[in-house]
Amino acid sequence: MTEPVIVVENLTRKFGNFVAVDHINFEVQPGEVIGYLGPNGSGKTTTIRMLLGLLKPSDGKATVLGYDVFKQSEEIRMRVGYMSQKFAIYDDLTTLENLTFYGGVYGINDKARIQHTLELVGLNGHENTLTSSLSTGWRQRLSLGIALVHEPKLLFLDEPTSGVDPTARRLFWDLIYQLAESGVTILVTTHYMDEAEYCERVAVMRDGKLLAMDTPTNLKKSIITGDVWEVFAHPLEKGLEVLTAMDGVERVGLAGDHLRVISSRARTEQSRSVGKDTMQSLLSEKGISVEKIERGEPTLEDVFLSLAR
Amino acid sequence: MFNSRIFSIIRKEFLQIFRDPRTLAMIIIMPIMQLFLLGYAATTDVKNISMTVWDQSQTAQSRALLDAFRAADYFTLDYSVGSQEEYQKLIESGDTRVALVIPPDYDRRMIEGDAQVLMVLDGSDATVGATALSTARLVGQAYSTKILGEQALLSGRSKVPAAPVEVRTQVWYNPDLNSAFFNIPGVIGMILSFITSILTATTIVRERERGTIEQLIVTPIRSWELIAGKLLPYVILGFIETAEILLIGHWWFGVPIRGSGGLIVLTSGLFLMSSLGIGLFASTMANTQQEAMMTVMMFNLPMIFLSGFFFPIAAMPKFLQIVSYAIPLRYYLIIIRSLLIKGVGIVAIQSEVIALVVFGVVIMGAASLRFRKRLD
Numbered sequence A: 001m002t003e004p005v006i007v008v009e010n011l012t013r014k015f016g017n018f019v020a021v022d023h024i025n026f027e028v029q030p031g032e033v034i035g036y037l038g039p040n041g042s043g044k045t046t047t048i049r050m051l052l053g054l055l056k057p058s059d060g061k062a063t064v065l066g067y068d069v070f071k072q073s074e075e076i077r078m079r080v081g082y083m084s085q086k087f088a089i090y091d092d093l094t095t096l097e098n099l100t101f102y103g104g105v106y107g108i109n110d111k112a113r114i115q116h117t118l119e120l121v122g123l124n125g126h127e128n129t130l131t132s133s134l135s136t137g138w139r140q141r142l143s144l145g146i147a148l149v150h151e152p153k154l155l156f157l158d159e160p161t162s163g164v165d166p167t168a169r170r171l172f173w174d175l176i177y178q179l180a181e182s183g184v185t186i187l188v189t190t191h192y193m194d195e196a197e198y199c200e201r202v203a204v205m206r207d208g209k210l211l212a213m214d215t216p217t218n219l220k221k222s223i224i225t226g227d228v229w230e231v232f233a234h235p236l237e238k239g240l241e242v243l244t245a246m247d248g249v250e251r252v253g254l255a256g257d258h259l260r261v262i263s264s265r266a267r268t269e270q271s272r273s274v275g276k277d278t279m280q281s282l283l284s285e286k287g288i289s290v291e292k293i294e295r296g297e298p299t300l301e302d303v304f305l306s307l308a309r
Numbered sequence B: 001m002f003n004s005r006i007f008s009i010i011r012k013e014f015l016q017i018f019r020d021p022r023t024l025a026m027i028i029i030m031p032i033m034q035l036f037l038l039g040y041a042a043t044t045d046v047k048n049i050s051m052t053v054w055d056q057s058q059t060a061q062s063r064a065l066l067d068a069f070r071a072a073d074y075f076t077l078d079y080s081v082g083s084q085e086e087y088q089k090l091i092e093s094g095d096t097r098v099a100l101v102i103p104p105d106y107d108r109r110m111i112e113g114d115a116q117v118l119m120v121l122d123g124s125d126a127t128v129g130a131t132a133l134s135t136a137r138l139v140g141q142a143y144s145t146k147i148l149g150e151q152a153l154l155s156g157r158s159k160v161p162a163a164p165v166e167v168r169t170q171v172w173y174n175p176d177l178n179s180a181f182f183n184i185p186g187v188i189g190m191i192l193s194f195i196t197s198i199l200t201a202t203t204i205v206r207e208r209e210r211g212t213i214e215q216l217i218v219t220p221i222r223s224w225e226l227i228a229g230k231l232l233p234y235v236i237l238g239f240i241e242t243a244e245i246l247l248i249g250h251w252w253f254g255v256p257i258r259g260s261g262g263l264i265v266l267t268s269g270l271f272l273m274s275s276l277g278i279g280l281f282a283s284t285m286a287n288t289q290q291e292a293m294m295t296v297m298m299f300n301l302p303m304i305f306l307s308g309f310f311f312p313i314a315a316m317p318k319f320l321q322i323v324s325y326a327i328p329l330r331y332y333l334i335i336i337r338s339l340l341i342k343g344v345g346i347v348a349i350q351s352e353v354i355a356l357v358v359f360g361v362v363i364m365g366a367a368s369l370r371f372r373k374r375l376d
Helices: A046-049 A074-078 A095-105 A110-121 A136-148 A166-181 A192-197 A216-222 A236-244 A278-287 A302-307 B004-019 B021-041 B060-071 B084-093 B106-114 B126-156 B181-208 B212-217 B223-250 B259-283 B289-308 B318-324 B328-342 B347-375
Strands: A004-014 A018-028 A033-036 A059-064 A080-083 A154-158 A183-191 A201-208 A209-214 A228-234 A250-256 A258-263 A289-295 B051-057 B075-080 B098-102 B118-121
Touching: A004 A046, A018 A046, A033 A046, A033 A166, A033 A192, A046 A059, A046 A154, A046 A183, A074 A080, A080 A209, A095 A110, A095 A136, A095 B004, A110 A136, A136 A154, A136 A166, A166 A183, A183 A192, A192 A302, A201 A216, A201 A302, A209 A216, A209 A302, A216 A302, A228 A236, A228 A278, A236 A250, A236 A258, A236 A278, A236 B328, A250 A302, A258 A302, A278 A289, A302 B328, B004 B021, B004 B223, B021 B181, B021 B223, B051 B060, B051 B084, B051 B126, B051 B212, B060 B075, B060 B098, B060 B126, B084 B098, B098 B126, B106 B289, B118 B126, B181 B212, B181 B223, B181 B259, B181 B289, B223 B259, B223 B347, B259 B328, B259 B347, B289 B318, B289 B328, B328 B347
Parallel strands: A018 A209, A033 A183, A033 A201, A080 A154, A154 A183, B051 B075, B051 B098
Antiparallel strands: A004 A018, A004 A059, A201 A209, A228 A258, A228 A289, A250 A258, B098 B118
16 A cells, blocks of 8 residues: 555644644545535644644644655645645736746746646636736636646645636636546645535544544445435425424425425334424424425535534 | 745846836836935025115115125025014015114224124024024124224234134035035935835735735745845845936036945945845734835834934934934945045944944844744
8 A cells, every 4th residue: 555645643733722723633645635624713724734834733743745744844845735715826927927936936947847837727828918817717727836836746725716606616626636637636625515525535624623534425424324305395484493393303404495304313223213204294284285205315515514513 | 045946036026026117116216306305405505595684874884794795695685674664574474584784873883893783583494594694693704804904904004913713614525515415325325224125025015915925935945045035136126226326416416426336335235234124024013015114114214313314413312312323324324425425445434334234134133033933
C-alpha cells in the first residue's frame, strides 16, 4: 500500500478558551477527492491552515506528503497548492501576468509551463484580459490556476465555489475530476451538499469535531439507519406537526411539495420501524388527506442534519 | 541575495505602479508641486512692504529721509496722508503695513541732533512685521550715521566719527539669504518620508485586503524575500524622486549642489530605510488602505513639524527640542542642506549619518519583526 498523503493525529487548535479544532484524526490516500463538510466556524479552514503550516497546532501532529506540518512547512508549501475563499488575484494585472507572477514566486520562469496551466484551467484566449473585468467563474478558474502553477501533488480548496453560478460550479468540478485522474489528491471544503456527493469520501465537521468520514454511500448507510419516506399530504403544515409528534420518527422536514420523514432504527425485530400504513392511518385519523407515501433515498443532507443534531 | 522570487515581486510591483495613473501621478507630480509651492510661495524673503507717510515737516530734510527708505527696496511708499485717522484706516483695511510719521519740527530738531520719527507697524503678520521693523531700524541707523558724517564735515572736522561699534557681516554659502536654498533640500526630505512611506504602507495593506498576501505565504517565499521585494521598488522610486527634485531645484531655482553625489545617494538611501520602515510598520497596524494612510500621517506630520523643516529647532521649547532628536528627518535635513549648500564632506556630517544608520536599522528591524509576526 502506498503511503497516505495526509495523516492527522489528535490535531487540536485552541484560540484562548475556544477550541476551533478538537482532537481530529484522519488519513487521506493519494488521488482521493475528499469533501470537507461543515457549517461556518466548524473548524474546516482552521484545519487547512494548520496543514499548510499557517497556524501552529495546540496539540497533536500531522504530516502532509510525509513532512511534518510544523517543522517542515517550507517543504510542504513547495509541493502543495492552495486556493482560498477570497480569490487571491491582482485585479490590476492580466490573467497571464497573474500566473507569471505566482509562477515566478515558485521559481517557474518557463513560459511553456505557465501557458500549460493557462490551458489547463481553460483561460487561453483571455491571457491579456485585466482580471477585474473577468466574471466570477473565470476568476475562480484563474485562482485555481494560481494554485496549480507549480504542479502540486496535493490541492487544498477552501470553499472554492462560493458565489459562483451553477454552470461555472459544474465546470469547476469537471476540472477537479480531471486533476484527480491525473493523480492529484484534493481536499475541498464546501457547504454545498450536492458538491459533497461528488467526492470520494466526505468528512463532516461540527464545533471542531470530526463527526464522521466515509464515502457518501457508506455515510448514508451507517448514519441513516431507519427508512426514508416521502409523504404527499394536505395540508402539509398540519402533517408536519402530526408526524413530528409520532413515535418512532426521527425527523420530519419540508421538501417542496411534500414531507420527508426519517424513521428511527427498529430496536427489535418485533417492533417494526414506522411504516407506510401506520403513517397513513395516523394522518387520516387527524383529518389529513394523504395523496401518496413513497420510499425515498437518504441524502447527504439527511446525514449532515442527523449528525448535526 | 538576488533571486527569482524577489525579482518576480519587484516586476509585479512596477507593473501595478505603472498601471495605476493615480499612484503614478502622485510619484511624478507631487514632488514638482511641492517644489514649486515651497520654492515660490513659502518664501520668507519680505520685499515691497506697503508704506504710508504722514510728512508733517515737508522740508528738504524730511524728503531726504523718505528717499533713504525708498532706496532700501523693502518699502514702497504707496500713500501720503494728512492725519492719524487716515493712516489708521489704511492699516486696518490692510492696504498698508507700515506708517511713517515725521513730526513738524523734524528739520529743527535734526539740527539740534535729537530728531525722532514714529514708525507704526501692523504686527498681525509676524514675518512681515519683523522684517519691516528690523529694516526700518537699519535704514534709520544708516541714515543717521550718514548725517553725522555730513555734519562733522560741515563743522570743519576732517575726521568722520564712525559708529562706536561696527558689525561687519559676512553671509556664507547663501549670501542673498535666498530661502529657496533652504526649502528645496527640505522638500527632498519631505517627499522621501511622505510618498515612500504612504506607498509602501498602502501597497502592503492592499495585499492583505485582497487576500493575496495569504496566497503568497503558502508559497515557499521567505518573509524577508517578501519584504525586500515589496520595498525595493520604492527605494528605486525614492532615488528617482530625489534626482527629480535635485535637478529641478538646481536648474530652475539655482540651488547649488556643492557636495559629492555619492554622499547624497548614500545618505538618502540611509534615510529611505527609516521612512520605508515607518511605512512597513504602519502596514502592520492597519487593515485597510485608508487606515494605513492615516497611520502614516500620524507618524509623519509631527515629524515634519519637529524636524526643523518649517521652524528652527533652536527656537522650540526645550522639551520639543529633545523630542526632535528621535526624528530621523531632523538628521537628514541637516545632512542634505549641508551637502547641497555648504558642500561639506563626510566628516562634517558623521554624527548625523551615524544617527540615520541607527534609526534605519532599528525602525526597519522592528517593522520587519512585526510584519513577520503578523503573518503567523
